Amino acid sequence: MSTSTDKLTQGNGPSHAKHRSGQYVLGYLLSLVLTAISFALALTHAMHVAPLMIVMTILAGFQIVVQLFFFMHVTEGDGPPYHSLALILGLIFTFAIALMSVWIMGFGSQVS
Amino acid sequence: MAVAHTTVAPHQHVADKPLEYQNPVQSVKILGFWIFLATDMLLFGCLFATYLVLRTHTDGGPTPHDIFDVRGFTIETFVLLTSSFTGGMSTLAMRNGNKRQLLTWLIVTIALGLTFVGFEASEFVSDALRGATMQRSAFLSAFFTLVGTHGTHVSIGIIWMIVTAIQVAKKGINPISARKVFVVNLYWHFLDVVWVFIFTVVYLSGVVM
Numbered sequence: 311m312s313t314s315t316d317k318l319t320q321g322n323g324p325s326h327a328k329h330r331s332g333q334y335v336l337g338y339l340l341s342l343v344l345t346a347i348s349f350a351l352a353l354t355h356a357m358h359v360a361p362l363m364i365v366m367t368i369l370a371g372f373q374i375v376v377q378l379f380f381f382m383h384v385t386e387g388d389g390p391p392y393h394s395l396a397l398i399l400g401l402i403f404t405f406a407i408a409l410m411s412v413w414i415m416g417f418g419s420q421v422s
Numbered sequence: 423m424a425v426a427h428t429t430v431a432p433h434q435h436v437a438d439k440p441l442e443y444q445n446p447v448q449s450v451k452i453l454g455f456w457i458f459l460a461t462d463m464l465l466f467g468c469l470f471a472t473y474l475v476l477r478t479h480t481d482g483g484p485t486p487h488d489i490f491d492v493r494g495f496t497i498e499t500f501v502l503l504t505s506s507f508t509g510g511m512s513t514l515a516m517r518n519g520n521k522r523q524l525l526t527w528l529i530v531t532i533a534l535g536l537t538f539v540g541f542e543a544s545e546f547v548s549d550a551l552r553g554a555t556m557q558r559s560a561f562l563s564a565f566f567t568l569v570g571t572h573g574t575h576v577s578i579g580i581i582w583m584i585v586t587a588i589q590v591a592k593k594g595i596n597p598i599s600a601r602k603v604f605v606v607n608l609y610w611h612f613l614d615v616v617w618v619f620i621f622t623v624v625y626l627s628g629v630v631m
Contacts, residue, residue, distance in 0.1 A: 331514055338507035345499060345618070352626035353492065359630055366622045373618040381510040381611045386440060388449035393456030400460025404467030411471035 337380025344369050344376070374401075440517055441600040448601035455605045459612050462575075466616050469568040470623060477628070479560035486561070486628025489554045491545065495625045498541045499617065502576075505534035506614035509607045516603045521595055524603065528587040531610065535580045542573045565624065572620060575613050582606050 348369050351362060378384040378397075387393060443449045477486060512527035546566070549555075556566040586602050593599055 331511070334507060334510045334514060337510065338503070341503050341506070341614075345503060345621075348622060348626060349496065349499075352630050355630065362630060363627065366626060370618050370622045374615050377506065377611045377615050381506060381513075382608055383440075383513075386443070387453070388439065388443045388446065393453050396457045396460040400463040404463045404470075407464070407467040408471040408474060412474045415475040 333380055337376050340376045340380070341373055344373050440604075441519075441595070441597055442516075442604040445597040445601075448597050451601060452605060452608075455608060459608065462612070466568075466571070466619075469564075469571055470619065473564040473568045473624065476560040476564040477624075481559040481561075483559040483562065484549075484552070484554040486565075486624070486631065489549050489552070490625050490628045491548075492629060494541060494545050495621060498538055498545075499621050501534050501538045501541070502614055502617050505531050505538065506611050508534060509610040513604060513607045516595055516600055519595055521590065524595065525587055525591060528583055528590070528603075532580055532583050532587070535576055535583070535610075539573060539577055539580065542569070542576075546570070569620060569624065572613065572616055575609075575616070579606070579610055579613060582609070 348366050351357060351365060356362075357365065384394065384397070385391075442452065508527050508531045512524050512531060515521075515523035515527055554562055556563055583606050586599070586606050589602065590599050595603075
């Protein structure tokens with residue numbers, strides 16, 4: 311009983327160095343695998359262009375998640391997670407600007 | 423043992439936090455940096471939007487398919503992904519209080535960053551020598567602005583990381599230098615994410631179309 315509580319409460323301590331580096335190695339491997347899938351799909355022309363773009367964008371989205379959770383410690387912080395709010399707002403604005411520009415400009419010109 | 427934990431827990435609270443969050447002033451600076459990253463995302467969002475709108479406007483000049491070198495951007499991608507990992511390892515070494523490992527990982531990350539910038543610079547030069555200059559077409563203006571802005575960010579990150587490494591070497595690992603190591607690595611991971619979108623939206627899409 312006491313040993314299990316020890317393990318739980320010491321999660322942030324330096325004593326868990328091995329567990330921590332495992333998290334980084336896993337994040338690195340995941341980012342390599344996601345990249346390799348993107349490259350393989352694109353360079354072998356395995357799919358039609360439109361579905362390929364959607365799949366690659368989703369894979370890139372997973373890469374954001376990998377960097378945020380495995381490398382950037384986004385769940386940590388001091389006090390309320392204000393930084394998560396800023397990030398979510400930033401992501402919404404960013405995708406809104408990029409995708410709506412493409413959508414609107416697509417009416418008037420030859421945007422592919 | 424279990425009883426001791428429940429009574430000690432409130433006092434352990436500060437010590438349980440990672441070193442860079444133990445001082446409230448440093449915590450606020452980390453929060454501020456997250457907000458900077460959210461705004462920097464917007465900068466890249468605008469440049470991506472511009473690129474997406476203009477990429478077919480080649481004015482009879484070089485197309486994405488003509489100038490993108492698969493081998494070149496594959497190496498750049500691998501180098502930058504690896505540098506994001508080694509940057510993460512430097513944060514880990516900082517949290518473990520291991521100054522030598524921290525400096526080693528920072529130097530490895532700086533070296534990988536320099537390799538990336540070197541490959542990108544040689545890519546830009548070979549493009550320009552083949553007539554694919556920034557002035558040639560709207561596509562090339564958008565391409566060099568987007569990828570060049572990312573490359574500039576990486577170059578600034580390299581200088582910043584060198585300065586941080588010097589500070590760690592001189593003053594050791596304390597709450598202030600810990601915060602600086604953490605923040606410079608946040609920046610570095612962010613640039614890795616931006617590069618993921620660059621190779622997706624610019625390079626791989628360009629090769630496919």
